[in-house]
Amino acid sequence: MDGPGVFGQAPDTLKIVVAGGFGAGKTTLVSALSEVEALHTEEEMTVAGTGVDDLKGVEAKTTTTVALDFGRITLDPTTVVYLFGTPGQRRFSHMWAELVEGALGAVVLADTRRLTDCFDVIDFFEARRVPFVVAVNCFDGQRSHRAEDVRVALDVADPVPVLLCDARDRASVKEVVVELVELVLRLEMSGA
Amino acid sequence: MIPDRAEGPDLIRPYALTGGRTRPSRSDLTLTTSVVAVAEVVEDDPEAREIHALCGRPVTVAEVASRSGLPLGVVRVLLADLVDRGNVLAHTPDRERDRPDEATLRAVLARIKEL
Ligand SMILES: Nc1nc2c(ncn2[C@@H]2O[C@H](COP(=O)(O)OP(=O)(O)O)[C@@H](O)[C@H]2O)c(=O)[nH]1
Ligand SMILES: [Mg+2]
Numbered sequence: 001m002d003g004p005g006v007f008g009q010a011p012d013t014l015k016i017v018v019a020g021g022f023g024a025g026k027t028t029l030v031s032a033l034s035e036v037e038a039l040h041t042e043e044e045m046t047v048a049g050t051g052v053d054d055l056k057g058v059e060a061k062t063t064t065t066v067a068l069d070f071g072r073i074t075l076d077p078t079t080v081v082y083l084f085g086t087p088g089q090r091r092f093s094h095m096w097a098e099l100v101e102g103a104l105g106a107v108v109l110a111d112t113r114r115l116t117d118c119f120d121v122i123d124f125f126e127a128r129r130v131p132f133v134v135a136v137n138c139f140d141g142q143r144s145h146r147a148e149d150v151r152v153a154l155d156v157a158d159p160v161p162v163l164l165c166d167a168r169d170r171a172s173v174k175e176v177v178v179e180l181v182e183l184v185l186r187l188e189m190s191g192a
Numbered sequence: 193m194i195p196d197r198a199e200g201p202d203l204i205r206p207y208a209l210t211g212g213r214t215r216p217s218r219s220d221l222t223l224t225t226s227v228v229a230v231a232e233v234v235e236d237d238p239e240a241r242e243i244h245a246l247c248g249r250p251v252t253v254a255e256v257a258s259r260s261g262l263p264l265g266v267v268r269v270l271l272a273d274l275v276d277r278g279n280v281l282a283h284t285p286d287r288e289r290d291r292p293d294e295a296t297l298r299a300v301l302a303r304i305k306e307l
Binding site: 033076099 | 291301
C-alpha cells in the first residue's frame with residue numbers, strides 16, 4: 001500500500017483483545033508475536049490517580065503502565081491481525097466496550113498469583129458474548145498449576161478453553177491465538 | 193513524536209488542543225480505522241499538521257495516536273476535523289461489522305501456524 005490510489009483495498013483487520021491484571025504478562029505476550037506500540041488513553045490517564053493498585057505478589061515489577069499496548073501482525077497483504085492489551089480491572093471497563101466492538105475474540109491472561117484480577121473482564125466478555133480463551137501465564141515455579149484448577153477457580157464454562165502458556169515464548173503464544181481462532185471457528189460452524 | 197504531551201495525569205493541556213472538545217465530530221473513527229492524508233493542510237495548526245503528516249501512508253487510528261504521543265481521545269477529535277475538511281480519508285474495515293466467515297477463519301489459522 002503506497003498511497004491513496006490503493007486505499008480502497010485497505011486490508012481486512014482482525015482484532016484480538018488481550019486482557020489481564022497488571023504484571024500478568026500482556027505486553028510480553030503481544031511482543032512475542034509482534035512489535036509493540038503503546039497507546040495512551042485519556043480515560044486511563046484520568047483514573048491513574050484515583051486508586052493505588054494492590055501490588056502484592058508482583059513486587060518484582062516496579063513500574064506498570066496503564067497505556068494500552070498493541071501489536072500488528074501482517075498475515076498476508078490482505079489480512080492484518082491487531083492485538084490490543086488492556087488491564088482487566090473494572091475501572092478500565094470504559095475501554096473494553098470499544099475494544100470488543102468487532103473483535104474476533106479475546107485472550108484473558110491469568111496470573112495465578114492474582115486470579116481475581118480476571119473476574120471483571122471475564123464477566124464482561126461473557127455478558128457481551130465475546131469468544132475468549134483463558135491463558136494461564138506460567139511464571140517460574142508455577143508450572144505445577146493445572147489448567148483445570150484455574151478453570152474451577154475462575155468458574156468459566158466448559159466450552160471456554162483454558163490453557164497454560166509462557167507469554168515470553170512465541171510458539172506458546174501462537175498456540176494461544178490458534179486456540180482462540182479455533183474456538184471462533186467452532187462457534188461459527190455451530191451457528192452460534 | 194510530539195514530546196511530553198501525553199505524560200502525566202494532567203489532561204487539561206491535551207484537550208486545549210481540541211478547543212476543549214472531548215468528542216470527535218464523527219463517530220466512525222475506530223481504533224482500527226485506516227486513515228490516509230489526501231490533501232494538504234492549510235491551517236496553521238501544528239497538531240493538525242503533525243497528525244496529517246503521520247497519515248502520509250495508510251495507517252490505523254491506533255498507530256496515529258501511538259506515534260503522536262497524544263491521548264487517543266485528542267487524536268480522534270483532531271483526525272475527525274481533518275476528515276471533515278477533506279484532508280484525510282478514513283476507511284473502517286468490514287471486519288468491524290461482520291464476523292469473518294469460515295473460509296477466512298481457516299485461512300487465518302493456517303497463516304498463524306506458519307508465523
Ligand atoms: N518468569 C516469567 N516472567 C514473565 C512471564 N511473562 C511476563 N513476565 C515478566 O513479568 C513482568 C510483567 O510482564 P508484562 O508483560 O509487563 O505485564 P503486563 O503488565 O500485563 O503488560 C515483566 O517483567 C515480564 O518480563 C513469564 O511467562 N514468565
Ligand atoms: Mg503492559
